[in-house]
Amino acid sequence: MIDQLIVGFDKALRTVFASAHTVRPMPGQGLPEVGLSDEEKRHAAALMRVNHCGEICAQALYQGQALMSRDEGIKRALEGAAHEETEHLAWTETRIAELGGRKSLLNPLWYGGSLAIGMLAARFGDGVNLGFLAETERQVEAHLTRHLDRLPAQDARSREIVEQMRADEVAHAETALRLGAVELPVPVKAAMKATSKLMTGVAYWV
Secondary structure, X not given: OHHHHHHHHHHHHHHHHOOOOOOOOOOOOOOOOXXXXXXXXXXXXXXXXXXXXXXXXXHHHHHHHHHHOOOHHHHHHHHHHHHHHHHHHHHHHHHHHHOOOOXXXXXXXXXXXHHHHHHHHHOOOHHHHHHHHHHHHHHHHHHHHHHHHHOOOOOHHHXXXXXXXXXXXXXXXXXXXXXXXXXXXXXXXXXHHHHHHHHHHHHHHO
């Protein structure tokens, strides 16, 4: 258990403070950079900051859930999803820099809170653990869809990243359902949505 905690602490430091890496090519990297106004760049960078922050939270959730799960199959599924989320971190971080923006100053706070939530979810059993994963991915998918509506229409590079992220989130939810995710109670879903709304609202600015 101590070894797991040490590894977990190392993952936390690398997720929050180090630059992430990607194996897959960054979506949209071959597309030309179109002319955006200063306001459009600021807005697009803020939206990508929110998406980057969401991926920080996803890493923490998966780590907390995997740490507490006793099922090796579920652990592997969570680790696979976390690997793709790491790529999302790299893509959004790169795009934020291209747009002249910055990452959220509150990423350590978001990570710590999400880690605690992930560990708590896993304590209720594997079905609930997977159900939490599935519901998280559904809400992220809806959030990314809204961002596609809000991003500047001509910002194809950002849009390609968000579209690939959305496809990956759908696949993660389907994996959780296939492994036995249970449907969460409506109040739990509502609380998750309210927490997400708070995070995205703050991360847009800070």
